[in-house]
Amino acid sequence: MSNVNYTEIVFKIKEEHIKYIKVNEDGSIHYTLEMPVAEQVCPHCGASTRKSKGKRPRDVKFGAAQHHKVTATYLQRRYKCQECNHTFIEKNPFVCRxxxxxxxxxxxxxxxxxxxGSYTEMAKRSGVSVSTAIRYCSKLAIAKPTQLPTVLGIDEYKGNAEGQMYQVIITDLNNHSIVDILPKRDTRALIQYFRTFTKEAREQVKYIVMDMSPLFRLVMQTVFPHAHIVADRYHVCRLVDWALERVRKREQKRLVAHSRTLKYNRRVLMKNPGKLTESERIKLLEILRISDDLRRAYGLRLAFRKIFKIYSIPNIERYIQ
Known part of the structure; x- marks a missing residue:
């Protein structure tokens, strides 16, 4: 009885609908389901009938319970309307047509x-194939937003939607939520998308946070001429890291006697100084002793990163000066 009650709570299968239960050797459970004859309304003429015209078996996947698959054979009953002679299937709580x-x-x-989580994990938990999970989830239609956030974020990511290699994600950075996802990273497509919003909705956008992509900058300046464009922290810091890396490569070629040390300790230069181990700290001091230019570039990198810990514009200006 406990098994039936559990099944009713999780899978919405009532006890009176279960005809047989089979537990296989691998622990999977298979039900044979059948609904009793009941009064039905003909979808064609609206007349009531109880005349049954046979049953047809249907395979149903209910997912998994305690990591064991749960399936069923549903004996779906057909009814015949005695007024218009049309046949139709019974309504059921198990599966859609x-x-x-x-x-x-x-x-x-x-x-x-x-x-x-990935589609693979979702499919495993639901007891279906990955292609089935993707097919069902792709049927969901998410309504396009009617408003745009005050602080809008835009970025690209690698995907495969509609045969495109890159998609665009639009976010609300104040609420840390996704506004919309666009299938194409294309100047014309992005401009057309944002121009579908009213002028009042676009004027609500005060700040746009993005990488330093010329494509995104052109789109944002065209569609949001009064908004302030802000480069996100990651891409700005990455430029500084690249500058330090160029100095390291130059010094590696110039200082032939120390080229091996400079080549194999790149990670030490890029790592947060507070997270260096004792051996890594010794290597860092040795690298900075070798080259004055590298020591100066490393100091500028640390000084630049300190700016992000200062949240007052006047203090940042004083720090830069």
Whole structure:
């Protein structure tokens, strides 16, 4: 009885609908489901009927329980209307028409979209294939937003939507939420998308945070001429790291006697000084002793990163001066 109660809570299968239960050697559970004859309303003429015209078996995937697959054979009943002679299938709480994935399993699959994880993990937890998980999730249609945030973030990421290599993600940086995801990273497509918003909605955007992409900058300046464009911290710091790396490579070629030391200790230069081990700290001091230019570049890198710990514009200006 406890098994039936558990099944009713998790899979919405009532006890009176279970005809047989089979537990396989691998622990998987298979149900044979059948609904009793009941009064039905004809979808064609609206007349009531109880005349049954046979049953047709349907395979249903209910997912997994305690890491064991749960499947069922649903004996779906057909009815015949005695007024218009049309036949139709009975309504059921298990599965939608033409599908094999149960309603409860489909709901569980969609709920997982709000969690972190890949399609492979979602499919494994739901007891379906990866292609099935992707196919069902791709049917979801997310409504386009009607408003734009005050602080808008835009960035690209590598994907494969609609045959494109890169997609664009638009975020609300105040609320740390996703506004929309666009399938194409294309100047014309981005401008057309943002121009679908009203002028009032676009004027609400005061700040735009992005990388230093010329494509994004052209789009933002065209569509949001009054918004302030801010380069995000990661890409700015990356430019400084690249500058330090260029100095290291130059010194590696110039100081032939120390080229091996400079070549194999790049990670020490890029690592946060507070996280260096004792041996790494010794290597860093040796590298900085070898080259005056590298020591000066390393000091400028540390000084630049300190700016991000100062949140007052006047203090930042004094620090830079």
């Amino acid at each position: 033409y599908l094999r994935l149960s309603k409860t399993n489909m709901e569980y699959l969609f709920r997982q979209l709000g969690e972190k």
